[in-house]
Amino acid sequence: MTGPRLDTLWLKAYVGLALAFVFAPIAVALVFSFNSSRFPTLPLQSFTLEWYEDVASNPELISAFGRSALVALLVAALSTAIGFATAYTDYRFSFRGKGFFVALALLPPTIPSVIMGLAMLAWLSRLAISGTIAAIVVAHTVICIPFATAIIRLRLSEMDAGLELAAWNLGASPWTAVRTLVLPFARRSLLAAMALTAAVSFDEYAVAWFVSGLQKTVPVVVLEILTGNVDPRINAIGAIVFVTSMSLVIAAQILIGRSSQKSGTAE
Amino acid sequence: MASDARRRAAIFAVAWRAPLLIWQGSFFIGALGFLTVMSFWLVKNYRMEPAFVFQNWERILARPFFWDAFWRTLGLASLGTLVISVLAFPAAYTIGLVLSPRAQRLAIFLLVIPFFTSYLVRAYAWQIILADRGILNFLLSWLGIPAVSMLNTPAATLVGYATLTLPLVVVLQALSISSIDRRLIEAAYNLGCTRLRAISMAIVPLARSGLIIAAVFAFILCYGDFVAPYYLGGSLPPTLSILIVDTAKSGQQWPRSAVVAITMIGVLMAVSFVAMRLVYGRRR
Numbered sequence: 001m002t003g004p005r006l007d008t009l010w011l012k013a014y015v016g017l018a019l020a021f022v023f024a025p026i027a028v029a030l031v032f033s034f035n036s037s038r039f040p041t042l043p044l045q046s047f048t049l050e051w052y053e054d055v056a057s058n059p060e061l062i063s064a065f066g067r068s069a070l071v072a073l074l075v076a077a078l079s080t081a082i083g084f085a086t087a088y089t090d091y092r093f094s095f096r097g098k099g100f101f102v103a104l105a106l107l108p109p110t111i112p113s114v115i116m117g118l119a120m121l122a123w124l125s126r127l128a129i130s131g132t133i134a135a136i137v138v139a140h141t142v143i144c145i146p147f148a149t150a151i152i153r154l155r156l157s158e159m160d161a162g163l164e165l166a167a168w169n170l171g172a173s174p175w176t177a178v179r180t181l182v183l184p185f186a187r188r189s190l191l192a193a194m195a196l197t198a199a200v201s202f203d204e205y206a207v208a209w210f211v212s213g214l215q216k217t218v219p220v221v222v223l224e225i226l227t228g229n230v231d232p233r234i235n236a237i238g239a240i241v242f243v244t245s246m247s248l249v250i251a252a253q254i255l256i257g258r259s260s261q262k263s264g265t266a267e
Numbered sequence: 268m269a270s271d272a273r274r275r276a277a278i279f280a281v282a283w284r285a286p287l288l289i290w291q292g293s294f295f296i297g298a299l300g301f302l303t304v305m306s307f308w309l310v311k312n313y314r315m316e317p318a319f320v321f322q323n324w325e326r327i328l329a330r331p332f333f334w335d336a337f338w339r340t341l342g343l344a345s346l347g348t349l350v351i352s353v354l355a356f357p358a359a360y361t362i363g364l365v366l367s368p369r370a371q372r373l374a375i376f377l378l379v380i381p382f383f384t385s386y387l388v389r390a391y392a393w394q395i396i397l398a399d400r401g402i403l404n405f406l407l408s409w410l411g412i413p414a415v416s417m418l419n420t421p422a423a424t425l426v427g428y429a430t431l432t433l434p435l436v437v438v439l440q441a442l443s444i445s446s447i448d449r450r451l452i453e454a455a456y457n458l459g460c461t462r463l464r465a466i467s468m469a470i471v472p473l474a475r476s477g478l479i480i481a482a483v484f485a486f487i488l489c490y491g492d493f494v495a496p497y498y499l500g501g502s503l504p505p506t507l508s509i510l511i512v513d514t515a516k517s518g519q520q521w522p523r524s525a526v527v528a529i530t531m532i533g534v535l536m537a538v539s540f541v542a543m544r545l546v547y548g549r550r551r
Contacts, residue, residue, distance in 0.1 A: 007462060011361040015374060018358040022381050022434055025392030028402065032395060040395040041405070086287040093280050101284065104291050110535065111299070112491020114508045115528040118515050122305055122525070123298035142295045145287065174279045196383065203385045206493070210515070222387055226498060238388035249383045253376055 026242055033235035040235070051236035061221065061237070068202055068217040071133060075140040075201040076194040082141070083148025083193055088182065090149075091156040092164075106146045116143065117210030124211055131213025139211050140201040147200060148193035151256065155189035156182070192255035199248035203241065306525035313519045327526040333510070340506040341534065343421065344490040347428035351489075352482045354429070355436040360466065362437065363444030364452070375441065378434040390427050390494045397423055397499070419501030427495025432485040439484065443477020444470060476546040483542045487535055507531050 032040050036048040055061050086105045090098075108116070120139045124130040129138070159182070167177040183190075205219035212220055218241060225231045309318040327333050362374045381389070396402045397417040404414040417423055447470065455469040471478065489495075493508035502509055507527055515524040 008365055011357060011365055015358045015361045015366075018355075018433065018437060019374070019377060021429070022378065024396065025389040025430065026381065026384070028392040028395055029388055032392075040398075041400050043405075082286040082290055085283045085285075089280075089283045089287075092283070095280070095284075101287070104295070105287055108291070108295055110487055110539075112487070112508065112531065112535075114491060114493050114511050115302075115531060116298070118511055118521065118524050118528055119298035119302040120294075121515070122521050123294070123301045126301060138294050142291065142298075145291065149287075174276070199383050203383065203387075205387045219385065219387055222385075222391075226387070226391055234388075234391060238385065238391065241385045241388055245384045246380055249380050253379060257372075257376075 029235050029238040029242065032232075033239040035232075035235075038232050039230060040232070051233050054233050055236050055240070058233075061218075061233075064216050064218045064221050065240075067133065067215060068219075071136050071140060071217060072198040072201040074137045075144055076198040078137070078141045079144035079148045079197045080152075080190055080193045082145050083197075084152050084183075084186065084190060086145065086149045087153035087156055088178070090153055091159075105149050108143055109146055113143075113204070113206035117207040120207055121210040130211055131215065133215050135211040135213075136208050136215065136217065139207045140204055143204065143207065144197035144200050148197050151193045151196065151252075152186055152189045154256075155186050159185050188255045192252040195248045195252040195255065199245040199252070202248070203245050302525050302528060305522050306529055308522050310519055310522060315519065315521060323522045323526050327523055327530075333527070336505055336507050336510050337530070339504060340490060340508070340531075343424060343496065343500075343506065344428075344486055347425050347432075347489040348482050348486040350425060351429050351432055351436055351485050352440075352478065355433055355440055355481070356478075358437045359440030359444055360470070362441040363447075364470075371441075371445070375438055378438050382434045382438075386431050387494060389430050390498050393423070393426055393430060393499055394418060397426065418499065421500060424495045424500030427499040428485075428489045428492065431492055431495065432488045435488070436481045436485050439481035440474070440478055443474040443481070446477075447473045479542050479546050483539055486538055490535060490538075491531065 031044070033051055034047050034049070035044050036050065037045040090102060090105070095101075116139070120135070120142075121130060124135045124138065129135045164174075164177050164181060167181055168174060172180070203219060204217075205223050208217045209220050209223055216224075218237065222234060222237055222241070225234050225237075305315065306323055307319050307321070309316050309320060309322065362371055366374060394401075398404070399414060399416055399418065401418070403417065408414060451473060452465060452469055455465040460468060491508055493506070493512055496502065496506045497509055497512075500506075505513065507530070511524045511527050511531075514520045514527070
């Protein structure tokens with residue numbers, strides 16, 4: 001059914017081409033971050049670490065990186081906690097209005113980030129927290145809860161539903177059962193959710209741009225550099241952002257892969 | 268005692284439900300609700316004042332400027348969705364049916380990474396590639412082909428859209444293609460179908476709902492994106508998302524931006540509704 005050999009070869013080459021298209025810009029940013037010319041044109045000039053040194057010695061950029069990291073950590077913790085509660089509710093209970101509940105849990109990513117940014121800016125100004133780090137954390141958590149919920153929910157669906165019932169019958173309170181049974185079972189997915197939501201937050205530029213005010217995160221700085229003049233530091237900043245978020249996404253994927261393989265052997 | 272146990276069970280259930288309802292109720296529903304309310308408010312002396320007037324709606328909807336942007340955005344996003352869905356299909360087909368399970372997992376693993384990795388910086392890198400004195404033109408001149416102006420064109424916007432959505436569309440298409448019952452595809456080949464005929468007569472119809480869902484996600488992302496039309500497409504004439512950014516960022520005209528935003532949400536809801544009808548309506 002795989003058809004003629006030659007066909008298959010072409011198809012595989014096509015997949016390679018698609019991957020090349022997807023990874024080309026990442027490679028370009030990495031290469032030019034080490035290029036000594038101020039302008040991003042070929043041919044390449046000599047190798048340099050100048051732009052990285054510039055980034056590392058710029059107080060404004062350092063504080064932006066610190067802020068982004070802090071926001072990502074808080075968002076990861078909050079959205080994973082709320083995501084677990086939501087995933088567990090969907091796994092354990094059925095109740096009236098559950099359709100609405102699940103829709104509320106998964107809807108936010110379908111709202112374009114520009115609209116989310118505008119709505120958050122207006123609403124958080126009303127609540128008098130716009131322009132603070134708290135505003136970015138609040139907005140990013142709204143965006144990240146669905147990702148955390150989905151990852152944890154997938155893992156919970158691999159859990160034998162009878163396990164918890166058995167614990168209850170043996171006299172464990174439902175709280176104890178969650179603490180000693182469900183949480184350890186979902187541990188890898190919780191870590192995966194934290195890694196992925198941290199990556200999403202660390203990369204998010206649109207909503208942060210609207211609500212951050214003077215508390216700029218790294219992507220907001222990138223956005224402002226893009227709107228201004230040619231600035232060769234942007235490739236170095238971009239490379240650091242790539243490496244950070246790629247590591248987080250890879251970690252999340254490995255954690256998810258591992259946890260489903262593990263349950264596969266257990267069955 | 269029985270009622271005591273029931274109360275404790277109810278508390279247990281509600282406690283797990285509460286975090287989402289409180290957080291998304293306060294900040295997600297709250298923000299979107301206020302966006303709607305705000306579209307009826309007035310701006311006086313650079314400050315918003317509560318009101319219930321249709322002035323913002325009338326102002327925006329009466330402008331040819333708005334409708335130009337409306338149709339342009341719809342056209343660009345539809346074209347992007349179509350082109351990206353078609354370009355993604357051979358890759359998704361290969362990943363879903365031709366590759367070994369191991370290679371399949373690796374391909375999906377690789378495609379998920381960029382989807383969550385700084386779209387903004389990737390769009391900037393495309394500026395370097397597509398610029399008049401950029402990488403692509405350098406390679407062309409090396410081949411003896413005169414330089415082509417690529418940046419600030421609708422084509423460059425599409426490149427940006429593809430950067431944003433191609434990985435996701437390939438993954439979603441591949442997942443739905445790989446979950447087709449293989450025996451049905453075998454049957455098509457046994458009945459003498461060529462590969463192309465098996466694709467058009469068996470695989471596309473069988474994977475239809477997955478292909479439509481992938482297209483809906485592509486449309487939602489392209490339609491709302493402001494990075495590709497702004498930094499690659501040249502920002503002029505603007506799309507609706509650029510209109511929102513410009514109106515909101517230049518002063519306090521948030522109510523008018525809100526009108527544009529709500530119109531966009533309306534279009535997205537209509538498109539999703541039609542798509543869901545296509546997925547679930549004619550199946551059975």
